[in-house]
Amino acid sequence: MQQSVHSPQNNNIIISDENAPFYQASPTGLYVIVYTINPVDQVPIWLSTVESWFKPHGISFIYRHPAQAVPLSLFENSQGVLLWNGTLPVFTQLKAWLNNHQIAYSFVECGFFPQTQHVYFDKQGINVECSLATDDLRWLPENASALLANKEHEFFDGVLAYCEHEDYIFVPLQLGDDSNIQLNSRFTNGMQPFIDYIENLYPSENIVFKAHPRDNNTYSSALATSYWSDACAKSLIKGAKKVHGINSTVLFEAELWGVETIIEGDCLLSRHKHQKRALLEAIVCYQHDLKGPAPDIECILDNTYIRLG
Structure with missing residues (x-):
């Protein structure tokens, strides 16, 4: 044939x-x-x-x-x-x-x-x-650290920290059908199971969820200390004590700012969990x-x- x-x-x-x-x-x-x-x-x-x-x-x-x-x-x-x-x-x-x-x-x-x-x-x-x-x-060049510092300043310049709630964990949500979520995480049935997981994990913490801008689904939260925000992700990063997400670009942005991140799923950050800063330097040089x-x-x-x- x-x-x-x-x-x-x-x-x-x-x-x-x-x-x-x-x-x-x-x-x-x-x-x-x-x-x-x-x-x-x-x-x-x-x-x-x-x-x-x-x-x-x-x-x-x-x-x-x-x-x-x-x-x-x-x-x-x-x-x-x-x-x-x-x-x-x-x-x-x-x-x-x-x-x-x-x-x-x-x-x-x-x-x-x-x-x-x-x-x-x-x-x-x-x-x-x-x-x-x-x-x-x-292979990183000698100026990689300086390039990353410039990128951090440029990216977060003029952004005010979110202050509507204090001492909170920021949880950026993804699109449930995003290929990166479907292929590289265990949360393949939409964002509601992830929300439930986060609330079970942090029952006594302030949690600020942010839905993906293109997600039209409606979600529910069970905790009185869970909040929803449509504020700028960079602002939410600046005010957070921790960012917990699934393979999200926001996790890279949080690492750029220097906030603690908890990463669900398989991504570049999890592959380089012991050299995250070097990874960010590589990304800035590679793109x-x-x-x-x-x-x-x-x-x-x-x-x-x-x-x-």
Whole structure:
């Protein structure tokens, strides 16, 4: 039986009208194929700037959905393949097909401090699957500590500590269906079991919960000392005595500020629990600032399978 000359198509996936136009462009000149499931959000915030770093080298981006049939020739003629996030189940068939056809692909994902301003590239994956998870971090430059201190000042500058409650544990909630939660934690049945767990763990403590901004679910708390807040996460971090969460970016931000963290699940912080500060230094050095000068393209090429020509 001959192998398919197209990547697998899943007709059960419905592509929204606002996203559809991104997937229809044909390449002109040199191009990288970028797989993303929500380009209407991801392109303007992150990927348009990333593409601008390749433009001086004559390379543009074309976008495809992981459930979209794509001819093998499009991959063979490309400069490389990038997966935005790439961990969701919708990517599984695509990655298997790419592996079977010996087509190398790399990952790109939003970074940290803040997420909307940074991206990082990796040949292995994102989050706990990225190369930093097993890195010894011995490559850090001499100015890594100073770079991290500058990032801490920049990120928290002007933020006032939350003061509506005192002596509290801040608990940032995640989206229950977030791929990082589903793949790398034991709380796979939504946030209510996690809330119950936290309240059982801290029955005599002040607890301040903050729902994820995109979570429309309603949750219940049983303790009189449990509170809910929609205050800025950075403000809540500054006022907290401890931050307890599941694989949340907020945990990295709390470590940046120097607050004690309790980490549920498997993440970069848990992998480097004895050298968290060094990990943060590595992250700051590893990621790229979307609002800063364009990075040296060689730094990106070192962490991807993209070719310039």
